[in-house]
Amino acid sequence: MIRFNKMLVAGSLFGLANVQVSAAVSDVEKYIENPEVVGKTRLKVLFWNIYDATLYASQGKWNSEQPYALALTYLRDFEGKSIASRSIDEMRDQGYSDDVKLATWYEQMNSLFPDVKEGETITGISDGNKTCHFYKNGELLGSIDDPEFTQQFFDIWLSEKTSEPKMRKELLGKR
DSSP, rough: HHHHHHHHHHHTTOOOOOOOOOHHHHHHTOOOOEEEEEEEHHHHHHEEEEEEEEEEETTTTOOOOOOOEEEEEEESBBHHHHHHHHHHHHHHHTTTOOOOHHHHHHHHHHEEEEEBBBTTTEEEEEOOOEEEEEEEEEEEEEEEOOOHHHHHHHHHHSSSSOHHHOOOOOOOTTO
């Protein structure tokens, strides 16, 4: 499969539609003191807009060891099981190879991630304990209490190994 397809589906996990900004910010404020936007970007493939991404951190300064949140505005519909599967593919492409953990994480994500429609909001948050919390339209979908999962999951967008390096730069405010 073409690499951008994995990013687009995995990336579509989080959403922040303009009409739902207050719900996403409210979710973020539960975990991050003085949350501010670190960076924003849009993933486009050919002439299709895929999603808009926004990274939040305390005072707009991202540190992987501190709480942060990643939100995306869905510009297309995706099935939850596809999001889970593509997330695992992205982790593998970045070099993660523990098949037992990947299978466990797939099952956890598959049970949490609903199908999403264009304009729906899902926010992923890494808290101070590196637990990953997922919200859809302001409602908690669930959490995965595994620091290694949290790191690998957000690395899909924030690692130097990401399949979308320009997007990473823009999210981290390094234009």
